[in-house]
Amino acid sequence: MSVSCDLERMEALAFDELPLEQARRALEHAGACAACGMELSALRRERSQFHDRAAAQPALPRLELFAKVEGAARARERRLRVRREVAAFALCAASLLCVVGLSARSSSAVVPLTASVSADFEPCTSSECPRYSSAAGALTDADEIGRLDADFGACLVATPAHCR
Amino acid sequence: MGFREKAVEVPAAAAAVLALRRAEAQAEADAFRSLFLEHSGAVHRFLKDLLRDGTLADEGLQETFVRAHERLGTLEQRDRVVGWLLGIARNVSLELRRARRRDGPGGEDLWGERASAAPSPEHVLLGREEMEVVERAMASLSEDKRAALLLRFDHGLSYEEIASTLGWGLSKAKVEVHRARLKLRAALDAANEDSDGGAR
Numbered sequence: 001m002s003v004s005c006d007l008e009r010m011e012a013l014a015f016d017e018l019p020l021e022q023a024r025r026a027l028e029h030a031g032a033c034a035a036c037g038m039e040l041s042a043l044r045r046e047r048s049q050f051h052d053r054a055a056a057q058p059a060l061p062r063l064e065l066f067a068k069v070e071g072a073a074r075a076r077e078r079r080l081r082v083r084r085e086v087a088a089f090a091l092c093a094a095s096l097l098c099v100v101g102l103s104a105r106s107s108s109a110v111v112p113l114t115a116s117v118s119a120d121f122e123p124c125t126s127s128e129c130p131r132y133s134s135a136a137g138a139l140t141d142a143d144e145i146g147r148l149d150a151d152f153g154a155c156l157v158a159t160p161a162h163c164r
Numbered sequence: 165m166g167f168r169e170k171a172v173e174v175p176a177a178a179a180a181v182l183a184l185r186r187a188e189a190q191a192e193a194d195a196f197r198s199l200f201l202e203h204s205g206a207v208h209r210f211l212k213d214l215l216r217d218g219t220l221a222d223e224g225l226q227e228t229f230v231r232a233h234e235r236l237g238t239l240e241q242r243d244r245v246v247g248w249l250l251g252i253a254r255n256v257s258l259e260l261r262r263a264r265r266r267d268g269p270g271g272e273d274l275w276g277e278r279a280s281a282a283p284s285p286e287h288v289l290l291g292r293e294e295m296e297v298v299e300r301a302m303a304s305l306s307e308d309k310r311a312a313l314l315l316r317f318d319h320g321l322s323y324e325e326i327a328s329t330l331g332w333g334l335s336k337a338k339v340e341v342h343r344a345r346l347k348l349r350a351a352l353d354a355a356n357e358d359s360d361g362g363a364r
Binding site for chain 2: 065
């Protein structure tokens with residue numbers, strides 16, 4: 001094997017991957033070099049064995065198989081479409097719920113629910129909501145808190161400072 | 165013109181768009197059909213070689229082309245369609261193999277079984293002992309080496325295509341094919357020596 005021996009080139013030659021001029025040169029070299037010549041013939045023999053093997057495979061009922069494949073592909077496409085539509089619907093419903101929830105919360109903060117105020121409402125006592133007493137430091141205006149309690153008709157979590 | 169007739173009246177532009185879409189869908193269906201008819205043989209053979217089970221190969225073929233149908237739009241290089249299809253087939257074969265292993269024993273030694281079993285019709289047809297030797301040699305290869313060897317020698321893929329099909333680097337693809345080929349060659353040489361010795 002000489003310096004110009006290149007087994008990859010021999011393989012490319014055996015697989016018809018070389019351009020014409022390079023193939024001619026490689027073939028010339030294989031004719032002159034025993035090692036490359038043997039390599040080339042071994043590669044060709046192996047390749048032809050695989051070709052014979054492939055050619056000897058029984059023919060497939062292609063049209064019949066294609067009908068099955070087409071049916072399965074359509075069924076899967078339908079399933080995917082339904083799944084996508086359900087996901088899109090769920091996303092829309094969730095978004096709508098979020099929007100409704102947020103708008104309800106903001107409207108309840110702005111508009112006092114005076115209609116629901118009970119006439120005999122009494123502010124809660126500290127025994128009823130002792131846990132929140134310390135957290136009420138931020139709310140200093142007792143009248144305001146009282147009004148908010150009155151609006152809701154209950155002692156609120158955020159308004160325990162007036163509890164006695 | 166009654167109300168009902170008016171309701172189905174389609175403007176010319178919309179009708180043209182509809183016709184175009186229908187034509188596109190038809191062209192896509194035709195392309196898929198010709199893709200199947202042209203390459204199903206090779207894909208089936210590859211699956212059968214990997215799985216060593218005709219029924220499982222049929223199942224794999226169907227799954228491979230259903231997936232191909234889904235991803236047809238992602239195929240960038242149309243000239244590399246064989247590698248692309250065989251890459252899908254390889255993944256399908258691995259999944260089928262895993263499923264079979266999960267379902268019960270018996271899926272592991274299929275190659276061994278096949279190599280020692282009665283010759284298949286194609287072997288009888290060819291009448292070649294060498295073919296049995298090739299089968300046995302392939303039986304002794306690991307799954308990766310077998311896939312690489314088949315892609316190179318049976319399906320004629322370039323090393324770049326083998327690398328991208330199997331998700332390997334180029335050098336690994338070359339090394340695996342080379343090693344598989346050395347094993348195959350050694351087995352063939354040994355078989356030839358045996359037959360020469362027997363003839364003497």
